[in-house]
Amino acid sequence: GAVVSQHPSRVICKSGTSVKIECRSLDFQATTMFWYRQFPKQSLMLMATSNEGSKATYEQGVEKDKFLINHASLTLSTLTVTSAHPEDSSFYICSATPRGPEAFFGQGTRLTVV
């Protein structure tokens, strides 16, 4: 299967600071990547679709200025949580679809804002 790598796996930051999460496709090129958020015992919720070379598409209710997405190359998308607050603490996961509809996911990033 295709390999999607996410970094870091865990991050703790202070309230008010910004955190960047990277998502890389290691063995394929991805014109589109997806960012999800998962709360404990809840389903994955799509936050936004990252498009290489153009603006991301955000789901309803997701603040664009809060969650900045940059897809600068065919193998890298980044999610920056700006001015993080404790309620932003969550598990963030990216995915890509190298061929067909099957999505392959990164390892996830556990963000804790203190």
Next chain:
Amino acid sequence: EDQVTQSPEALRLQEGESSSLNCSYTVSGLRGLFWYRQDPGKGPEFLFTLYSAGEEKEKERLKATLTKKESFLHITAPKPEDSATYLCAVQAILTGGGNKLTFGTGTQLKVEL
């Protein structure tokens, strides 16, 4: 709006005790139904894609089936290493919808010795 409901929420099995997990869905035109396995603190791992009613897929002790309203993930003679959360997701045929997935909340499976 696409919806996915999984049951049960949690399932405890003895090693070797076969069972089935259910995924009920409503979608405006199904492009595909997907099963994933998720271990604690990890991203989901792809298991199967099913495209049309009557289709079946197998991998080791797992077998996925699909009808027009639901999918089942059958686990035959499970082992402790099968313990994980199993997620079901659907993708609709949407103009410009891309590859958006709608997930259920998962079934947390625990297989005991």
